[in-house]
Structures are given as C-alpha cells and as structure tokens.
Amino acid sequence: MSSDGIDAESTVSGNQANIPARIRRELDIDDGDQLRWQLEDDGSVRVHVVQQEAGTFAEFDGYGGAATTDVTNDHDAWGVDTE
Numbered sequence: 001m002s003s004d005g006i007d008a009e010s011t012v013s014g015n016q017a018n019i020p021a022r023i024r025r026e027l028d029i030d031d032g033d034q035l036r037w038q039l040e041d042d043g044s045v046r047v048h049v050v051q052q053e054a055g056t057f058a059e060f061d062g063y064g065g066a067a068t069t070d071v072t073n074d075h076d077a078w079g080v081d082t083e
Helices: 021-027
Strands: 034-039 045-050
16 A cells, blocks of 8 residues: 555545445455554554454354363353352
C-alpha cells in the first residue's frame, strides 16, 4: 500500500463509516473482526485489525486431566463443590 497520497476514501453516515473494499481485501478484514483505534500525538490515527478466531471452540484443546469422566453422570455436577 502506498504511503503517498490517498489510498481510499469513505463517507461517514451517522456514527458509521464503510471500510473501502480495497482496504478490506488488502488487510483481510472480515465480518466479526475488530478494529482497535489509536490516536497518535500528531493527530494521525492508527488502526489495528484483530482477526476473529474461526469457530466457537477455536482455542479449546479438550480435557487434559487424568481422571476418566462419564458425561451422563457427571454433566450436571461438573464444577460444583459438594463439600
């Protein structure tokens, strides 16, 4: 992307502005991604794209404990301290 001149423009409507398609493609921005805005001392704005992890359990590694479990008996009591 060129740092000289204007790469793309968008218009603000209400409190929203569209991200131009060319910028979305270049930065691989997709639905659900977050934009983090940082106002610099010189008045410029820096935007960091935080990509959404794919799937609800994207970082779930599964149960790693040594004890065996029986979901039909343990489901409702899981994590409940009975003492």
